[in-house]
Amino acid sequence: MLEMLDQLETRALAELGAAADPAAIEAWRIAYLGANGRLKSAMAGLKDVPKDQKPAVGQRLNTVKQKLEEAFNARKGDAAAAPAPPSERIDMTEPGLIDTSTIGRRHIITRVRDELVEVFARMGFDVADGPELEDDEHNFIKLNIPDGHPARDPIDNFYVDDPRRFTKPRMLRSQTSTVQIRVMDAAVAAGGGRLAGPIKVVAPGRVYRPDTVDATHSFMFHQIEGLYIDRGVTMTDLKTTLFQFARAYFGREAEVRLRPSFFPFTEPSAEFDMRIQLREDQPVRWMELGGCGMVDPAVLEACGIDPEEWTGFAFGFGIERLAMGKYAIPDIRLLFENDVRFLGQL
Ligand code: DAH
Numbered sequence: 001m002l003e004m005l006d007q008l009e010t011r012a013l014a015e016l017g018a019a020a021d022p023a024a025i026e027a028w029r030i031a032y033l034g035a036n037g038r039l040k041s042a043m044a045g046l047k048d049v050p051k052d053q054k055p056a057v058g059q060r061l062n063t064v065k066q067k068l069e070e071a072f073n074a075r076k077g078d079a080a081a082a083p084a085p086p087s088e089r090i091d092m093t094e095p096g097l098i099d100t101s102t103i104g105r106r107h108i109i110t111r112v113r114d115e116l117v118e119v120f121a122r123m124g125f126d127v128a129d130g131p132e133l134e135d136d137e138h139n140f141i142k143l144n145i146p147d148g149h150p151a152r153d154p155i156d157n158f159y160v161d162d163p164r165r166f167t168k169p170r171m172l173r174s175q176t177s178t179v180q181i182r183v184m185d186a187a188v189a190a191g192g193g194r195l196a197g198p199i200k201v202v203a204p205g206r207v208y209r210p211d212t213v214d215a216t217h218s219f220m221f222h223q224i225e226g227l228y229i230d231r232g233v234t235m236t237d238l239k240t241t242l243f244q245f246a247r248a249y250f251g252r253e254a255e256v257r258l259r260p261s262f263f264p265f266t267e268p269s270a271e272f273d274m275r276i277q278l279r280e281d282q283p284v285r286w287m288e289l290g291g292c293g294m295v296d297p298a299v300l301e302a303c304g305i306d307p308e309e310w311t312g313f314a315f316g317f318g319i320e321r322l323a324m325g326k327y328a329i330p331d332i333r334l335l336f337e338n339d340v341r342f343l344g345q346l
Contacts, residue, residue: 001049001057008038009064016071025075032068039065108346109222109335112323113204116224119248120202123241125226128201130179132208133160135168138178142302143265151264158208172208176225177265177316179203180295183227184303195305198230199312204319215331216287222319223290229305229312235268235294238313242272242292250274250326257286266293266314278330287325290317 012032019025032038042061049057106114117127130138136152145151151174154163161169183201188194204224211217228237239258246256255275263269270292277284292315297307320332327346329335334342 002060005060005064009067012068013071016075029072108323109319113319117202119245125200125202128179128183128203130182132173132206133170134173134178135170137168138181139171139173142181143177144296144298145264158210174209175207175316176203176205176223179225180227180314184305188304195310200228202226218332223316224319226315229310231310233311233313238292261291263291263293265296265299267296269293274325276325278328289321290315
């Protein structure tokens with residue numbers, strides 16, 4: 001019996017030591033010290049112990065009971081003081097199982113497009129969209145580029161239909177200015193034949209031109225078009241908008257300028273340039289970001305907008321050029337080769 005009590009004590013203390021949380025400690029209490037616990041049954045066994053051994057066994061029973069109660073009270077105190085250990089331990093310093101260098105990311109052109117839209121959105125511009133497969137009415141005629149204009153030469157455009165045989169030949173749009181026409185037409189249609197309120201949109205998208213590829217040209221690239229039509233819009237609004245945009249996107253120190261130019265759909269027209277050093281071994285120089293100007297009254301009229309009531313400005317910038325300026329990318333081809341060693345740096 002004494003031996004049995006020794007074993008009971010050793011086992012009980014070991015199990016209590018291994019109990020990991022308050023629930024386990026309570027379960028231990030019930031198992032050993034409870035009304036039907038092991039200590040109670042051991043005490044019940046005392047009656048079968050030979051008389052001469054009873055005092056020794058009884059004493060031993062008492063010390064075991066005392067020890068277990070003390071041990072239990074001590075553990076209960078620990079468990080209450082210490083926060084419950086988390087059921088699952090996470091080692092935050094352990095390297096992850098996923099190799100992050102292989103996770104994809106959005107292409108730099110997509111990111112720059114979204115950044116530009118975001119900057120213009122803060123200036124109150126909505127986003128508009130138009131098809132890449134266009135026709136010459138939207139790409140040329142309504143933009144005041146009539147038949148016989150050199151810009152319509154098949155050498156300089158990707159016609160889908162032969163322009164000599166079709167009246168409205170389809171083509172891959174050569175400029176996002178097509179979206180200006182679509183937006184104005186839609187606004188006039190929505191107003192039942194007249195413009196009912198201002199228009200303020202930007203339209204990012206792909207454009208196509210059979211240009212020879214070099215460091216700053218490609219046969220497909222992206223533009224972001226802007227159009228703002230309201231009562232009393234002036235060239236000052238255009239300049240303020242573009243200079244604010246440049247500072248917001250390139251930083252306070254951005255050096256930009258407007259240079260007089262010509263576009264059939266704006267009058268007056270200007271080119272928007274920025275001073276930039278694309279490579280350390282090249283000098284700082286002015287890079288053309290795109291064109292802009294006051295919407296030509298002929299364009300407003302072609303869309304059914306009264307130029308006596310409404311005026312507006314427009315602009316169209318190359319997104320690749322803006323990306324090159326922002327991220328000091330020296331060659332446009334890097335943006336299309338999609339070498340992940342290059343893309344991973346941006
Ligand atoms: N569409 C012109 C181009 O691709 C750029 C441009 C110039 C857009 C003047 C405009 C503008 O909206 O007003 O070269």
